[in-house]
Amino acid sequence: MHTLTLNGAAHDVAPGSRLIDLIAEVTTRSLNTDGTPEDGGRLGVAVAVDATVVPRSQWHATELTDGQNVEIITAMQGG
Numbered sequence: 001m002h003t004l005t006l007n008g009a010a011h012d013v014a015p016g017s018r019l020i021d022l023i024a025e026v027t028t029r030s031l032n033t034d035g036t037p038e039d040g041g042r043l044g045v046a047v048a049v050d051a052t053v054v055p056r057s058q059w060h061a062t063e064l065t066d067g068q069n070v071e072i073i074t075a076m077q078g079g
Helices: 019-027
Strands: 002-006 007-013 044-048 070-073
Touching: 007 019, 007 044, 019 070
Parallel strands: 002 070
Antiparallel strands: 002 007, 044 070
């Protein structure tokens, strides 16, 4: 297992896991390889790995490694 920091807390992922897998886990949504939800809805998240924003088009290609810092920010509506 690899241990990374997810939104400030330790989180284990299997070796070979990709960023898209982690985002699907956190959002509890099935995602297409292009990062869009399989249900056709909006996802509303932004993701950074080691303080660098990762574009949705790269989520599938980004392999997670031990010690990385991942921030997944969910858009919220309100006022």
